Amino acid sequence: MKTTSVSSSAMSNAMRYSQSRMQVELVKRQKELDTLRVADLGLALGARTSQSVTFARDLERLNTIVDSNKLISSRLSTTQDALGKLGDAAQKLLTAVSTAVGGDPGSNVTRDAGKAALQSMTSILNSSLNGEYLFSGTNTDVKPINDYTASSAAKAAFDAAFNASFPNPPTDPADITATQINDFITNVVTPQFMGPDWKTNWSNATDQQIVSRISLNETTETSVSANTDGVKKLAMAATIVNELFSRNLNADAKKAVAQQAITLTGEALGSIAQTQSQAGIIEQRVTDASDRMNAQIKLFEKHVIDLEGIDEYEAANRVNDLMSHIQTSFALTARIQQLSLINFLK
Numbered sequence: 001m002k003t004t005s006v007s008s009s010a011m012s013n014a015m016r017y018s019q020s021r022m023q024v025e026l027v028k029r030q031k032e033l034d035t036l037r038v039a040d041l042g043l044a045l046g047a048r049t050s051q052s053v054t055f056a057r058d059l060e061r062l063n064t065i066v067d068s069n070k071l072i073s074s075r076l077s078t079t080q081d082a083l084g085k086l087g088d089a090a091q092k093l094l095t096a097v098s099t100a101v102g103g104d105p106g107s108n109v110t111r112d113a114g115k116a117a118l119q120s121m122t123s124i125l126n127s128s129l130n131g132e133y134l135f136s137g138t139n140t141d142v143k144p145i146n147d148y149t150a151s152s153a154a155k156a157a158f159d160a161a162f163n164a165s166f167p168n169p170p171t172d173p174a175d176i177t178a179t180q181i182n183d184f185i186t187n188v189v190t191p192q193f194m195g196p197d198w199k200t201n202w203s204n205a206t207d208q209q210i211v212s213r214i215s216l217n218e219t220t221e222t223s224v225s226a227n228t229d230g231v232k233k234l235a236m237a238a239t240i241v242n243e244l245f246s247r248n249l250n251a252d253a254k255k256a257v258a259q260q261a262i263t264l265t266g267e268a269l270g271s272i273a274q275t276q277s278q279a280g281i282i283e284q285r286v287t288d289a290s291d292r293m294n295a296q297i298k299l300f301e302k303h304v305i306d307l308e309g310i311d312e313y314e315a316a317n318r319v320n321d322l323m324s325h326i327q328t329s330f331a332l333t334a335r336i337q338q339l340s341l342i343n344f345l346k
Contacts, residue, residue, distance in 0.1 A: 059300050062293045065213060069290045071130070072212055072222045076283040078129050079224050083276040087269060089120040090234050094265040097241060100258040110258070114241030118148050121234055125226045135226040137206030144205035144226040148239065154192075154201040158243055161188045176249055178256035185240055185260050193236040194229075202235060203227055215289040220282055230271025237264035 096113030125135045125145045132140040148154050165184050166176060191197060203226050210223040237260075244257045 055300050055303055059297060061216065062297050062300070065215060066290050066293050066297070068212065069214055069286050072214065073283055073286050073290075075129055075132075075134065076222060076279050076286065078127070079134050080276055080279050080283070082124050082127050082134060083224070083272055083279065086121060086124050086231075086234070087272045087276070089117050089124065090237075090265050090269050090272065093117040093234075093238060093241065094262060094269070097237075097258040097261040097265065100245075101255055101262065108245075110254075111242060111245035114238045114243075114245065114261075117234070117238035118242055121145070121231070121238065122147055125231065135205060135224055135231075137223060137225040137227070138208050138210055139204060139206045140210070140223075142204045144203060146202055146204070148242075152201075154239075157192055157197065157201050158189070158239060161192065162243070162247075164188075176253050178252040181244065181249065181253045181256050182260065185257070189236065189240060193232045193239075198227065198232055214286050215293060218285075218289060220285060222282060222286070224275055224279060228271060228275055230268045230275060233264045233271065234268035237261040237268060240264075 093113055093116075096110050100107065100110040122145050126143045127134055133142065133144055136142055136144040146152055146154065162184070165188055166180075168175075192201065205226040207225055207227050209221040209225055211219055212222040213219050214222075240257055241261050245254060249257070
């Protein structure tokens with residue numbers, strides 16, 4: 001017959017080992033209760049772990065694009081608002097020059113309307129969102145439009161062109177005819193706005209617009225450049241009104257300027273409205289793409305839950321059972337540590 005020795009020290013060590021294991025298990029079960037997903041994917045899913053990893057990667061990509069689309073939609077919405085304000089500024093200029101054609105072409109009100117249109121246009125086109133200029137194309141960290149001031153390159157170019165075309169300042173307003181002023185606007189001024197001088201004197205924007213991915217397999221332009229024809233024609237209309245109505249021109253010449261400005265502003269309004277409409281269409285495309293991806297996200301999340309999900313009540317019961325066992329183990333350990341042979345020899 002063989003007997004096995006039993007000591008309180010051996011029992012205490014066994015209890016500590018058991019407690020350590022249960023505490024590690026409790027951490028895992030607590031994590032499962034918090035996330036309602038298995039703590040160890042590889043152990044729980046085995047060969048199906050790759051499916052879970054694939055779903056998680058696709059979910060991350062979709063969520064990233066959806067978050068990006070929110071910023072894109074915000075930028076497009078702000079751009080549309082800015083284009084609407086630009087259209088309002090053009091409409092005010094159109095009203096002023098139309099009045100000049102039908103009434104007193106020499107009124108300072110018309111000149112001031114041109115100046116106000118220039119200032120409004122510059123302010124609107126230089127608006128920004130989240131530190132990025134809306135109308136700069138891909139050059140989002142630089143103001144797209146230079147201010148038209150006495151020291152600006154644009155004004156210097158206009159003054160030089162006027163002085164070259166009319167080298168002798170007229171002492172009599174009749175010296176410059178309507179035909180001459182029309183020829184000056186068409187052949188001298190227009191190239192400054194519709195040609196390469198636009199980028200030299202007026203614009204720092206790029207023709208290339210921002211292209212963004214709005215879904216896994218779809219990209220689109222998501223910005224508007226200040227180099228559109230509508231902006232150029234509005235700038236030209238405002239400039240000729242501001243500059244030529246300030247000079248010593250006769251009534252017929254000023255009416256010719258007003259007629260030119262009416263034509264340019266009308267074309268600018270049509271172009272701006274078209275650009276605004278295109279921005280709205282793109283914004284709707286972005287919204288539709290986000291809706292489709294959100295549907296995909298819900299489907300992927302359902303598959304992930306089917307793979308990794310656990311029952312909330314079962315997880316809670318496991319945590320409670322482990323905590324109960326750990327408390328019992330602590331209590332037993334304390335009782336064992338109190339055991340002493342001396343207590344039995346008394």
